Amino acid sequence: MGEQSSKTKILLKVWKDESLSTHQKCIMNYLIFRMNNESHDCWPSQYTIALETGMNIKSVNKHIKALVKAGYILQIKKKNIKNGQGWALSRYIIKFPSTEIGIETNTIPFDEGSDLKNQGMVLVSNLS
Secondary structure, eight states: OHHHHHHHHHHHHHHHHHHHHHHHHHHHHHHHHHHHHTTTTEOOHHHHHHHHHHOOOOHHHHHHHHHTTSSSSEEEEETTTTOOOOOEEEEEEEEEOOHHHOOOOOOSSSSSTTTGGGGGESSSSSOO
């Protein structure tokens, strides 16, 4: 299966989901566009997402939380190393059952048993 076909299948699933708002679909489209084809993750800041989608940061934050809650993405936050305040970056992993679209995306490419807190990382949602 080619790289584009994996992204196409994910996009079709998103666009057919009537429970998602237009803004949530836009953010998913953006994350899928930025997604690494092998690990199904990407690292854009919420500022970058807002800038490139034309939304404000509060809206992006709200819709990302909704997408995490809906099970479409896994968000892992890493604390700012310089001053320990706020969040420096988020890693977004696109989640879809492999049986639905024919690709395996329900794995995290690092040891789930590792202590994320010691690495300055917080798992916002777990894979379920």
